[in-house]
Amino acid sequence: MAHSRCIRSRCLLMLAAFLVVVGVMMPLLSGTSFAKSTTPLRPATSSAKSWNIVSSPNQTSNNDNLSDVVAVSASDVWAVGTYFGNGGNPHTLIEQWNGTSWSIVASPNQGVRANLLYGVASVSANNIWAVGEYTDSNTIRHTLIEHWNGTKWSIVASPNQGTNNNQLSGVVAVSVNNIWAVGNYLNGSGIPQTLVEHWNGTSWSIVASPNQGT
Structure with missing residues (x-):
């Protein structure tokens, strides 16, 4: 019985303390107003840059086209493509950004007919590769690979x-x-097929690659 009376007394004391706290806090809370902020939201500022046209030279007054670009550094960028000579045949076109x-940097052509460059990649400032195609005297197109050694561009033999x-x-x-390097070739039926070639440090070779469908 004594133990039960002790528990009841403790509960009554806790209830009394709670009522005292409520009695003190309610007047304070009743006079408090929570005003809604009237400060307008401001959009985040954008630091995005915009593109602009940078002057680039043309080989002739005929059609000039750049197909691909690679950056070795901020002051060493290369672009490759094609320009059309006065005879109507396209020739290789290579340009360099020096910062x-x-x-325009001189680049060789294979034969006297069409020469076109489509892609470029760099290993270093003195080791850059460009790929494309050239047309022979029988109007058959062949793979064209050129290499920059830090001094000049030259044609490197590539298989077909x-x-x-x-x-x-x-x-x-x-x-x-x-x-x-990747591209395509026409099979005996004139249907384009995948073409993959690999440089092993010494020469280019064709690596077998699958085709989808028949």
């Missing part, structure tokens, strides 16, 4: 699949001894 302006048209449209450099 201040673009300029079959005897019909071949072309390379893209290239990527993994390392000095591991470079890949």
